[in-house]
Amino acid sequence: MDDDADFRQFVTARWPALVQSAYLITVDLGIAEDCVQEALARVHSRWGRLRNDNPEPYVRKAVVNAALSWRRKRRIREVSLDSAVHPAVELGSHQLGEIDYQLVAALRSLPPTMRAVVVLRYLEDRSEAETAQLLGCSTGAVKSAASRGMAKLRTALAATTEGAHR
Amino acid sequence: MKTEDEVVDRLQRLAGQVSERSEPFPGVSTAIQRRRRRQITRNSGIALAGVVVAVVIGVETLTGSAFERPDQATVMSTPSATSTAQSVVEEAGYPGETRGTLAQDKEWIAELERRVRSSETELSNGSLKIASRHQVKVVAAGDLADHTRYAVVLYQADDRFRKNRWHRTFWLGQADSAAEDMLRNGGDDRSRTGDLPVEPKVLITTNDWITDPSKAVVIVSAPQAEAARIASGGSDRPLAEIAPGLWVDTVTKDEYRTGEVTLTVDGAPVEVERY
Numbered sequence: 018m019d020d021d022a023d024f025r026q027f028v029t030a031r032w033p034a035l036v037q038s039a040y041l042i043t044v045d046l047g048i049a050e051d052c053v054q055e056a057l058a059r060v061h062s063r064w065g066r067l068r069n070d071n072p073e074p075y076v077r078k079a080v081v082n083a084a085l086s087w088r089r090k091r092r093i094r095e096v097s098l099d100s101a102v103h104p105a106v107e108l109g110s111h112q113l114g115e116i117d118y119q120l121v122a123a124l125r126s127l128p129p130t131m132r133a134v135v136v137l138r139y140l141e142d143r144s145e146a147e148t149a150q151l152l153g154c155s156t157g158a159v160k161s162a163a164s165r166g167m168a169k170l171r172t173a174l175a176a177t178t179e180g181a182h183r
Numbered sequence: 184m185k186t187e188d189e190v191v192d193r194l195q196r197l198a199g200q201v202s203e204r205s206e207p208f209p210g211v212s213t214a215i216q217r218r219r220r221r222q223i224t225r226n227s228g229i230a231l232a233g234v235v236v237a238v239v240i241g242v243e244t245l246t247g248s249a250f251e252r253p254d255q256a257t258v259m260s261t262p263s264a265t266s267t268a269q270s271v272v273e274e275a276g277y278p279g280e281t282r283g284t285l286a287q288d289k290e291w292i293a294e295l296e297r298r299v300r301s302s303e304t305e306l307s308n309g310s311l312k313i314a315s316r317h318q319v320k321v322v323a324a325g326d327l328a329d330h331t332r333y334a335v336v337l338y339q340a341d342d343r344f345r346k347n348r349w350h351r352t353f354w355l356g357q358a359d360s361a362a363e364d365m366l367r368n369g370g371d372d373r374s375r376t377g378d379l380p381v382e383p384k385v386l387i388t389t390n391d392w393i394t395d396p397s398k399a400v401v402i403v404s405a406p407q408a409e410a411a412r413i414a415s416g417g418s419d420r421p422l423a424e425i426a427p428g429l430w431v432d433t434v435t436k437d438e439y440r441t442g443e444v445t446l447t448v449d450g451a452p453v454e455v456e457r458y
Contacts, residue, residue: 025208032207037198046201047389054214057207061215117197139191140198170190 024064027072028057034141035080041136042084044124052083081137081151085129123173127166134162135170209441217456272320272337275379276406282426283325285332292321294362299336299352302367311340322404323425328433330398331390332356334365335429337379348373351380353402355390369402369458381406383455385444387434399439403430405455408446415442 032053039049056079060072067075124132130152137148138159145156145163152159273279285291296316303311313319324334334354339347351372356365369386383405389398403411406428412421415438422430422444434442446453 028207028211032205032211033202036202036205040201041194041198046205049201050205050210054207054210055218057211058214058218061211062218116200117193120193120197136194139187140194167187167190171187174190174193 020064020068023068024061027068031073031076035076038077038136038141039080039084041124041140042081042129042133044121044132049084053080056080056083078151081133085133085152119174120170123170126173127169131162131166131169134159135166138163139167213441220456271379272322275381276428277320277322277337277379278426278429281321281323282429283323283333283431285324285326285334288324291362292324295319295321295324295334295336295354295365298362298365299338299354303338303340303350303352303371306367307342311342313338313340323429323431325425325431326358327400327431328358328398330358331400331433332358332360332365333400333402333431335402335404335431345377348377349379351384351404353384353386353404355388355400357390379406383408383446383448383453384458385455386458387439387442387444389439396436396439399434399436401430401432401434401438401442401444403444403446403455404428405446405448408448408453409450410447412445413438413442414445415440 035053035056036046036049039052040046043049043052056076059079060067060076063075064072127135133152134148137143137151138145143151145159148159148163149156280286281292293316296319299319300313300316303313318340319336319338322335322337324332326332332355336352336354338350338352340350342348352367353369354365355368368388368390369384372380372382372384374380383403385401385403387399387401389395389400401413401422403422405411408428410421411424411430412419413432413434414420415435418435418437423432425431442457444455444457446455
């Protein structure tokens with residue numbers, strides 16, 4: 018298989034998981050796609066060397082870095098849920114389920130690094146040591162951020178559910 | 184309180200929903216091409232800079248004036264000290280007066296000037312200082328279809344390195360947004376010399392925080408261009424011109440995903456990379 022076909026196959030296989038993580042860190046699909054595209058473009062330029070090793074760790078780190086640094090690059094301000102109108106989610110030929118706006122709001126209430134820790138620990142099921150290595154921080158910091166992040170999410174979701182039931 | 188498992192389930196479900204509506208291609212291919220173009224431009228820039236430095240040193244050495252006129256280059260590359268901001272704006276190719284459907288809404292425009300001043304200071308953590316709202320110039324502002332309000336804004340600010348450096352920014356909001364609710368989108372252009380940014384800039388984006396392609400818009404600022412078109416798949420059409428050098432339009436879903444903007448500069452087509 019030539020390099021381009023090999024790379025294309027890798028991208029197609031890994032795209033959903035990479036976009037999922039980037040989305041949960043940035044809480045914006047457009048920005049998440051941009052981050053993953055840029056990370057994969059970087060990978061492509063080194064594909065000759067990376068393809069023979071395992072490119073996955075390099076790609077993961079590039080995506081997490083891009084997702085955490087998009088603010089510095091683009092400096093787009095986040096919009097609070099209070100002021101945002103829920104968009105009609107158009108999905109082409111078929112409709113998926115209703116977007117979980119409560120969870121989106123709860124995620125947005127966390128600082129980006131804490132979101133990244135929650136995603137890496139709970140969505141990707143990475144160890145504290147792996148997460149620390151990906152984020153360039155100590156395992157103690159990961160442990161603390163994971164626990165506080167999850168507690169904040171649970172509290173925020175419980176509060177919105179109670180509010181909705183009143 | 185929700186259990187940890189419930190939260191993780193919801194995270195997985197949300198992540199699954201968004202990735203189902205996301206495709207890697209052609210976006211990844213476009214990013215690769217963009218990266219290649221950047222590398223070519225950077226390499227050409229470095230080579231060109233080397234040639235320029237060599238020529239300048241050669242000329243200065245031949246004329247023996249390298250140390251006699253130390254400020255000459257700086258003076259030539261910055262706006263004339265006697266020029267008013269207004270004339271500098273017009274000389275750069277921007278319209279002298281605000282354009283767009285909100286141009287006559289003086290109250291909203293003044294509110295936006297205040298909004299830009301306070302927001303930019305806040306975003307920069309105080310490292311940018313805009314002396315007053317009169318340092319802010321709204322080039323154009325208006326509504327698009329029934330979903331988006333836009334503004335193209337220039338302003339002068341002091342930073343750590345330079346006084347009165349010009350910036351160019353794009354602002355978006357929901358239809359009928361108050362000026363206070365407009366958000367900057369697409370970064371902040373500023374030139375090293377302090378001159379007005381005139382490099383062509385193309386932003387294709389949406390005004391909401393979950394990408395909804397049915398509400399996408401394009402903003403093209405290219406003061407030195409004569410026309411702008413957008414092409415995607417088999418379609419190719421001109422963009423709506425708001426003022427000389429400024430095009431703002433809605434875009435289709437295909438154009439949002441893969442549209443390429445081509446400008447006409449001095450009669451020749453020039454493809455511009457999307458922000």
